[in-house]
Amino acid sequence: MAIALAMRPHAGEPSTAPASPAPLLAVEGLSLTRGDKLILDEVSFTLDKGATLALVGESGAGKSTIALALIGLLTRPEVGLTGHIGLDGTDLVTASARDWARLRGRKVAMVFQDASSALNPCFTVGSQLMTPLRRLAGMGKRAARKRAIELLESVGLSDAEARLEAYPHQLSGGMQQRVMIAIALSTNPDLLLADEPTSALDVTIQAQIVRLILEETRRRGASCVFVLHDLALASQACDHIVVLYGGQVMEAGPSEVVLREPLHPYTIGLKACVLEIDTEELTPLPPGAPSFASHKPGCRFAPRCASALERCQREKPPLQMVRGRKLACWNPAS
Ligand SMILES: Nc1ncnc2c1ncn2[C@@H]1O[C@H](COP(=O)(O)OP(=O)(O)OP(=O)(O)O)[C@@H](O)[C@H]1O
Ligand code: SF4
Ligand SMILES: [Mg+2]
Incomplete structure (x- = not known):
């Protein structure tokens, strides 16, 4: 059931955040290997100062892994993290323990799933x-x-x-x-991370907690990265959505754009999974799990995708701008 929330400022409402041309957070080509598995595959997104972003996707998509990278719990070289995470001019991937002692708490802090x-x-x-x-x-x-x-x-x-x-x-x-x-x-902190902060809570107070986090970060002019399962909640709560599947960004953009007219077959499937009590029946995504094998070419969603082309098995679709959002798909909805 989608939780009714009215948490984002209405269009045209003045933002409390100072306008800034440079994003607060810039994740570029972030990859994580564990053995022969590619857990994150060139994840890229940005977040402006004062803005909110939701990482959404099924279990195992890599949402918490990204959050851990953003709070510096995956940064040792032996962990196999590559790419860049720019936070207000500092690269978090190469930050030292001494850097993290300065950054954690002051620049970035985290609300964990289970208090x-x-x-x-x-x-x-x-x-x-x-x-x-x-x-x-x-x-x-x-x-x-x-x-x-x-x-x-x-x-x-x-x-x-x-x-x-x-x-x-x-x-x-x-x-x-x-x-x-x-x-x-x-x-x-300039950036607050909230990894499924309500999943251990009673449904009746979930909306209160999400609203509290958004109000308090907004009041301070801070930015927030939410990890959420629920696409509808994410779109109501956050300015931007990043849809992840198998450690890859599939679709990313302004919440209204992505939820109103999703183009990626996976986002369309996630949207169809949002149960509205007074409407038609739930349409589940086809069963399956992504392969994380680093040597496997093509689109990770292909085994579950009804729109898959032959090319999808061979070539990984690049993330590129399509109709107001970033999209990685060879055969998106038209
Ligand atoms: N220490 C680890 N060693 C090997 N694989 C791991 C490790 N931690 C996570 N993974 C794998 O990385 C992938 C992403 O996991 P992650 O916990 O980031 O997913 P998630 O999107 O947060 O899922 P959930 O919604 O269930 O919390 C999963 O396939 C998981 O099995
Ligand atoms: S690239 Fe191909 S397999 Fe992947 S989501 Fe698009 S159509 Fe489906
Ligand atoms: Mg998680």
Whole structure:
């Protein structure tokens, strides 16, 4: 079921983000090999300052792998990551541990999927929230405590002062996720990553949490990369969508363009999988999983594609501009 959200600014509404000709984030030709598997295959996309982008695709598409690369958890040379990730002028692929100590938290922060496992069960909420404020923002104890209370209030936690003394297990899943959002935003990062931040939560508070992340990042003029399964939610929440399949970008562009008129057979299939309760029946994608074999030529979606041509088995379609979006397909919808 698509969750009704009205979270993106309406067309023509002034953006709170400063206009900038250079994108905040520029991912270019990002590839990741593990053994003989090509997990990411020349992934490219950009994100402007103050904008929001959703990475969508089925399980195994490479969404979390990209998020991990963006937060510097895949950067050691032996991991096999190549290409470029430019964040405000710094290449994150070649960034050193020392660089990451400066970047993580201040430039880029992450809200993980499952707050109950991401928060440390041995430390109170206050301790986990005040640590980045003291270490990264250089605040004294009293100032950090005051700011921690403000942050908890800003993410909608009632009785914020008392919550500082609570341990994560004393909070509900939604409250834990709010705490993690407060921690991620505490040092005002330029880029917030949110990897399926609501999938461990009750459906009734999923929209609240997505809205909270968007409102708080927008209020700070920050940018946000969301990882989402749900194409409809992604298009309502984010300015841009990047559709991934088997570690490749299949279609990417403004949300309205991609959802209103998807051209890639995979995006069309994903859209058809969005169940609308009051409309026709669900049309599932044909079953199958992508091959990650690095030596395999052609389009990774070909075994599941009803529009596949003979060429699709032999040649990988390049990502190029077609009707207002980037598209990798030899035989798109007309
Ligand atoms: N440490 C690893 N070693 C080998 N393969 C891995 C490793 N981590 C991830 N993969 C593979 O990389 C691919 C992409 O995984 P990833 O977790 O990024 O997908 P995802 O799009 O986030 O999926 P989900 O929606 O299920 O979270 C998968 O095929 C996965 O099996
Ligand atoms: S390139 Fe060919 S196989 Fe791949 S999605 Fe397009 S039509 Fe289908
Ligand atoms: Mg994932």
